Amino acid sequence: MEAKRSRRVLIASIGLDGHELGALIVSSALRNAGMEVVYLGLNQTPEQVVEAAIQEDVDIIGISSMSGIHLAALSDLLEYLKKRGTQGIIVIAGGIIPLDDIATLEKLGVRKVFPEGTHTSQIIEFIKKEIPL
Amino acid sequence: MRHDRSNSPDKREKGFITRSGITLKTIYGLEDTQDIEYSNEIGNPGQFPYTRGIYPGMYRAVPWMKRQPMGFSSSELTAERYKELFKKGGQVGYKGEPATTLLFDMPTNYGYDSDNPKARYQVGTVGLPVDHIEDMIAFMRGFPMDKGFTNMVIHGSPAILLAIFIAAAEELGYSPAILKGSGKNDPFQSYLAERIKLLPIEAELKLGMDVLEYCIDNMPAWNPISVSGFSYHPSGLNSIQELGLALATAIAYIEAGMQRGLEFNRFAPRISFFLSGGIDFLEEVAKFRAARKLWARIMKDRFKASNPKSMLFRVYCLTLTTDYTAQQPFINIIRGTIQGLAAVLGGVQALGIPCYDEAIGIPTESAQTISIRTQQIMEEESGVGKTVDPLGGSWCIESLTKEIERQVYDYIGNIENMGDDGTVLKGVIAGIKGGQIIKDINEGAIKRQRDIESGETTVVGLNKYTEEEYVSPPVFRTDPEVARMKIKDLQEFKSKRNLREVEGALERLRDTVKREQNVMPALIEAAKKRVTLEEAMNVFRDIFGEGD
Numbered sequence: 296m297e298a299k300r301s302r303r304v305l306i307a308s309i310g311l312d313g314h315e316l317g318a319l320i321v322s323s324a325l326r327n328a329g330m331e332v333v334y335l336g337l338n339q340t341p342e343q344v345v346e347a348a349i350q351e352d353v354d355i356i357g358i359s360s361m362s363g364i365h366l367a368a369l370s371d372l373l374e375y376l377k378k379r380g381t382q383g384i385i386v387i388a389g390g391i392i393p394l395d396d397i398a399t400l401e402k403l404g405v406r407k408v409f410p411e412g413t414h415t416s417q418i419i420e421f422i423k424k425e426i427p428l
Numbered sequence: 429m430r431h432d433r434s435n436s437p438d439k440r441e442k443g444f445i446t447r448s449g450i451t452l453k454t455i456y457g458l459e460d461t462q463d464i465e466y467s468n469e470i471g472n473p474g475q476f477p478y479t480r481g482i483y484p485g486m487y488r489a490v491p492w493m494k495r496q497p498m499g500f501s502s503s504e505l506t507a508e509r510y511k512e513l514f515k516k517g518g519q520v521g522y523k524g525e526p527a528t529t530l531l532f533d534m535p536t537n538y539g540y541d542s543d544n545p546k547a548r549y550q551v552g553t554v555g556l557p558v559d560h561i562e563d564m565i566a567f568m569r570g571f572p573m574d575k576g577f578t579n580m581v582i583h584g585s586p587a588i589l590l591a592i593f594i595a596a597a598e599e600l601g602y603s604p605a606i607l608k609g610s611g612k613n614d615p616f617q618s619y620l621a622e623r624i625k626l627l628p629i630e631a632e633l634k635l636g637m638d639v640l641e642y643c644i645d646n647m648p649a650w651n652p653i654s655v656s657g658f659s660y661h662p663s664g665l666n667s668i669q670e671l672g673l674a675l676a677t678a679i680a681y682i683e684a685g686m687q688r689g690l691e692f693n694r695f696a697p698r699i700s701f702f703l704s705g706g707i708d709f710l711e712e713v714a715k716f717r718a719a720r721k722l723w724a725r726i727m728k729d730r731f732k733a734s735n736p737k738s739m740l741f742r743v744y745c746l747t748l749t750t751d752y753t754a755q756q757p758f759i760n761i762i763r764g765t766i767q768g769l770a771a772v773l774g775g776v777q778a779l780g781i782p783c784y785d786e787a788i789g790i791p792t793e794s795a796q797t798i799s800i801r802t803q804q805i806m807e808e809e810s811g812v813g814k815t816v817d818p819l820g821g822s823w824c825i826e827s828l829t830k831e832i833e834r835q836v837y838d839y840i841g842n843i844e845n846m847g848d849d850g851t852v853l854k855g856v857i858a859g860i861k862g863g864q865i866i867k868d869i870n871e872g873a874i875k876r877q878r879d880i881e882s883g884e885t886t887v888v889g890l891n892k893y894t895e896e897e898y899v900s901p902p903v904f905r906t907d908p909e910v911a912r913m914k915i916k917d918l919q920e921f922k923s924k925r926n927l928r929e930v931e932g933a934l935e936r937l938r939d940t941v942k943r944e945q946n947v948m949p950a951l952i953e954a955a956k957k958r959v960t961l962e963e964a965m966n967v968f969r970d971i972f973g974e975g976d
Contacts, residue, residue: 310550311540311547312550313583313621313624316663316873319873320877340548363905367549393789395903396903411787412753412787414891415877416881
């Protein structure tokens, strides 16, 4: 298999929620930084996200959570990832996530949480470090 | 603690601009307003064009309503929270009667029942779950429908939710004629801001007009369309664009109503507005003044309104949550105060101040209390309401008012030009279908983020004066057990009802839709026969197709 020439990131939001803002902003920033972004969009299930991630052969899954469902949704996502044997894909999350929950999410297997107010350059730097080319 | 200097070049070289991009002069003076003719362009409060206020006495006669948006977990818990807030003097209408703004959970907004697999994670998390009439009855048992004012912020299914509301009130013995309040009923906003597109836009508009027609005939104290500009702002527009789009969509709804054959003077007075209140103090005061003037002029010039009541811009302001930060959250209390004060000086009819923990989750009761106290101090200590439009006559404020009016007219004109028949209605629909309006909104959001990241826009605590460690306020969590109970109760409810009556009601609803009749009577009957929200929505989905 030939080496990937750019980093591939899937961005999605789980569950019923129309707050697309953060996901759009991050997608735009990652594209401007030369990454390939698969924008899956709103109202996805954890299973849909994982299947799309496998199909699109992404390095990173980025989940936007804007209505407080992060613990349940990401826990299900990571469990399904494990079930599919695709733990090589790194999961990151962002949105309206209280500080208190970050440690819990990281323990569940989320590699990094980028809460409200994150500078998009932090996400870019993180991804570049995690996925060296 | 570190002081960060933001990276932007010295602002003195770039000029001083408002959040919406108006350049402010060093000083305003007489020469800036001497061409403004007072009686034509400003007028006294209560006189056309209502720039100074829609009523002569404003807060001297009637205070503004104080309504905090609320809703979570279940009807019982929401009613309980409402009662607590009312005890604190919050959630009150013009005469101190109970008033509330209800938010619904995502499944309800998306037209799904709590037990639908798609509702996973979201039952009761950001609003009240309403699956059927008994959920609404449970809330109403805690809220006096005969005295109170209910504002319902519902996205994808306003006709169904209003029908459930009416059915519940009737079952409790209240006539729809006495119900006071307002419902969002703004499908253009659902498409553009909430991104909830359950049915094709034409179908949603048709149902919206059904609601309008029904309310004209049966609910004189209800505001059947609350044009909701608010969410355009967090989505990416600035205050002036938000006002422009709100007014454009309002014009479109009026045109739709008239095309439908509804009598203008009967429904125009019942249209109300829901706008954001931003942090740029001077601009916000001017914005609300410009809004009144714009609406009065639009109604008079475009629609030849003769009834003065048709020209009054009645607005509920919710201060702008995207001005808040998750960092150092207690400082959001200051932001809410500045935003709220601008809205009061701007002359709004109702005000809500989102809580300081809004950037972290839905509010705790103590955070709600602070927002309530903020309004009480504004009203009873600051004295700003003791005279009407105190900033009127300020050379700066009058100049800004005039400039905002000019920009909003341009904005509406652009929307009108998106259509091909000279109506704003066609323009809005074309702008939605062609993607232009959403594109502008999204680009606004991206630019706003860029300006914050570059330091061009200062946000205290976020890109300047940051703290290494910051305090996490108490986080409100909905109890997942309550969501589980809701689903269990729903399944029991569905199995206990008379399925023949349910089927019969659904059949009648289907028939009504196919005959293109007003759906409200059939929806109300369906609610009484224990049809669920999703079952009713599925009739619409089947016949109209899905949205987008």
